Amino acid sequence: MALQLPAAFKDRMKFLLQEDYDRFIASYDHNPYSSIRVNTLKISVEDMLARSPWQLKPIPWCPTGFYTESGARPGKHPYYHAGLYYIQEPSAMAPVEMLDVRPGDKVLDLCAAPGGKSTQIAAKLNNEGLLFSNDLNPERTKALAKNLELYGVRCGIVLQEHPERIAGRFPCFFDKILVDAPCSGEGMFRKDEDMIRQWTNESPAKYAVMQRDILASAAKMLKPGGRMVYSTCTFSPEENEAIIAGFLSDHRHFHVEVPACSELFAKGETIRCKQAEENRVIPDDIWEQVEHTARLWPHLIEGEGHFLAVLQHDGSEDDRVLQIEEVYPPAQAGSGHLHDKNKSRSARGFGGSKKDKVSSKSATAEQGAAALAAYGEFIKKHLSFPPAGYTVVYGQHIYQSPLPSTALDGLKVVRPGWYMGDAKNGRFVPAHPLATALHPQEFCRVLHLSVDSGEAVRYLKGETLDVEENRIICFEGTAAKGYVLICIDGCSAGFGKWQDGRLKNEYPAGWRWTSA
Numbered sequence: 001m002a003l004q005l006p007a008a009f010k011d012r013m014k015f016l017l018q019e020d021y022d023r024f025i026a027s028y029d030h031n032p033y034s035s036i037r038v039n040t041l042k043i044s045v046e047d048m049l050a051r052s053p054w055q056l057k058p059i060p061w062c063p064t065g066f067y068t069e070s071g072a073r074p075g076k077h078p079y080y081h082a083g084l085y086y087i088q089e090p091s092a093m094a095p096v097e098m099l100d101v102r103p104g105d106k107v108l109d110l111c112a113a114p115g116g117k118s119t120q121i122a123a124k125l126n127n128e129g130l131l132f133s134n135d136l137n138p139e140r141t142k143a144l145a146k147n148l149e150l151y152g153v154r155c156g157i158v159l160q161e162h163p164e165r166i167a168g169r170f171p172c173f174f175d176k177i178l179v180d181a182p183c184s185g186e187g188m189f190r191k192d193e194d195m196i197r198q199w200t201n202e203s204p205a206k207y208a209v210m211q212r213d214i215l216a217s218a219a220k221m222l223k224p225g226g227r228m229v230y231s232t233c234t235f236s237p238e239e240n241e242a243i244i245a246g247f248l249s250d251h252r253h254f255h256v257e258v259p260a261c262s263e264l265f266a267k268g269e270t271i272r273c274k275q276a277e278e279n280r281v282i283p284d285d286i287w288e289q290v291e292h293t294a295r296l297w298p299h300l301i302e303g304e305g306h307f308l309a310v311l312q313h314d315g316s317e318d319d320r321v322l323q324i325e326e327v328y329p330p331a332q333a334g335s336g337h338l339h340d341k342n343k344s345r346s347a348r349g350f351g352g353s354k355k356d357k358v359s360s361k362s363a364t365a366e367q368g369a370a371a372l373a374a375y376g377e378f379i380k381k382h383l384s385f386p387p388a389g390y391t392v393v394y395g396q397h398i399y400q401s402p403l404p405s406t407a408l409d410g411l412k413v414v415r416p417g418w419y420m421g422d423a424k425n426g427r428f429v430p431a432h433p434l435a436t437a438l439h440p441q442e443f444c445r446v447l448h449l450s451v452d453s454g455e456a457v458r459y460l461k462g463e464t465l466d467v468e469e470n471r472i473i474c475f476e477g478t479a480a481k482g483y484v485l486i487c488i489d490g491c492s493a494g495f496g497k498w499q500d501g502r503l504k505n506e507y508p509a510g511w512r513w514t515s516a
């Protein structure tokens, strides 16, 4: 075993696993597994299998997840830049599969960055419903927002908030909540040696305090009859079974559901956990439930170490909570309103800098109305459908949001919705995330580039391309000149602007292909 595991960690694992310890330690001789999850917002699993440059082997607990063959470099392929798949560790795909997300659900991903599980939830929503993706870490929240944009999410809101503050605004609101908690990361030691360096014998107890608080806040936001999944990528029972046992003791209106695919996973570890929790009186019926939690052990499955618990609220339909449309009746795209930034603690648009931002004072009602009118015109001329939800304007940035901006007042908002573009001098300039969330048939001008011809990579590098007029596919009555949706092997990747045989590249500088 080449990895230097901390002695205290090995002692803990010996106590936890007993006769299975040797098999567990032998798993560190195996390379970590590599896998991708197909982004069904952009491409079907069948189509991805048909055009995959690598051999793909199904992951048993995730119908859209596939192991990649050794030597595959999925991060260096144009399909990655077009958001066709997310590179995600196999075990990390399990929690969302157990959340049972359906189109139309209101879902909260409370510890979401960098967005692996949020993009998985979004694919299950199929852009119908609402996804709140929150994380406390500002840097990680930027990566989260970028990933949601790359993967074509239209119904997402990104927050950077303390869970308790969100709970204050959205009590009993969500149908489904994922708490993929910050943890000591023991299950990731094989994949990421940094996690070993950061680990100390005190880490599990330190994280357990945070996990208890985050889960308690989450419970306040779940509607009666709703479902939560709690997950970690660590082995210590203090952060796993003990958190669930404590939670059930304090929340008797929840029970643990046996997860789907339970036959593939090991049961929760209650014997050792009970011994460790001997100072706390936890009734036997709770320990029986804790057994229904699941452990993904690296010596038993092809993936890294994970834990998950499905927590079902016992409430009934009688405890029905108002639906979004009842609280906030839908409005037409382009008929939104200016957001008063003084009421929001922050709102940064994609690519926006402080310099770019129009202060709420200078963004007068007149300018706001002009911006909205230009946006409405653009939508009518260029899109085949009216985007759902509310049009909200933060400074010069225009978003289409599943909620009106007043619903988010007082919260630290990173993205209030689908970023459509900017109002500049009375004009509307479309933004990159508008393009990445569109399907080819939804935009008035489309240019298809193929990976095989090399044009896709040239576009992703930011090059200007020579393109004959007859290659621009237009809606009836639309001229070839103007904004064009660029698709790579049929999936949207960004915008270009066509005129007189030249395609000006609108792919953002910060996203460009830099590989050789």
Ligand SMILES: C[S@@+](CC[C@H](N)C(=O)[O-])C[C@H]1O[C@@H](n2cnc3c(N)ncnc32)[C@H](O)[C@@H]1O
Residues within 6 Å of the ligand: 092, 110, 111, 112, 113, 114, 115, 116, 117, 118, 134, 135, 136, 137, 140, 161, 162, 163, 180, 181, 182, 183, 210, 214
């Ligand atoms: C395991 S990671 C989440 C991984 C993510 N779910 C994914 O699939 O990409 C845990 C995250 O919790 C965030 N975090 C830490 N404390 C938090 C808190 N009190 N509230 C919300 N998020 C928190 C961390 O910044 C970190 O990004």
